Amino acid sequence: MLLSSAKFKAEYTITMDDIVREGASVLRTAAEPVPIPLQAEDQEALQCMMQFLKNSQDPEVAVKYKLRSGVGLSANQIGLQKRMFVMYLRDEKGNMVEHAWVNPKVISHSVAMIYLPESEGCLSVDRPVHGFVPRYESVKVKGYNMTGKEVVMKFKGYQAIVVQHEIDHLDGIMFYDRINEENPFKLPQGVEIRSLYEQKSR
Template structure:
């Protein structure tokens, strides 16, 4: 089981490097790592388990955040309709995206960042993600709103990008032009 001790923090070099593709079909070891990422996210959202193990709540986790520089992410969240998006994916990539942008009015946070970083993070409002599931089968997801933002945040980790890289240093709360604000 992954705990907060396993999650590396900003400043660690792995967070700034591009992760390696995972060979398909995935090895048993890679499947176990991917399962453990999703397990952490689900456990972190369970009040009893998160308190018992001192887990910080999250909606996504990428393998580089546990110092495994491979292209794996796990996401477990709901959209505004209450639909659940629960995915453990190998080699996810954004195949296409909208011109329209969106941002979280509350800003973004990260399990690898122990400080609040205020500011708006411009993201694509809609994305299509292509990836492989835990068994190595191809997956195509069309996402919008909060789930789209979460996936972009996690995929950025695979490319060595942190969410605050997008915040305008001179004017952190400058609304991205023509972007849709998303309450969370």
């Protein structure tokens, strides 16, 4: 079911009841570009989404609202068919960082790939999914931030995985679409690929 951003005012608390689950058509439909400059309702929706991630990672708040922990959330996961997503996670230095992306586009990426050995998870998927999800080790993304300013940033490692997971959502792609159907633990051939947690050989 498609919703209007107007529902997600800044003071609105997103809970798991607002999260669209797999099988819904909005998760399989490419999201629409967001008009720039951002309208107030889109900015507030992004603020709501970011607060959900922060709440989900706060043990006390997560228990209160029965939230699953998340590091990324796309607009279509709350029923908004708009090209925007948020991230709240640690950077390479271990600091918590938050990113809000509007109309994001990967403009370049590494040849080398990585994957999470425990597979990926998704707030819209309530069942365990096993298998390797190959991702580019680094990506450069161009888009707009919450204030409507154009931004270009490069992400590596875990952050790059999250960015690609969320942009996939905006293109109607689920993470498990990238798992090899015949052998879930088979990795792409002819490309350098390693587990995220393996040290690069020097």
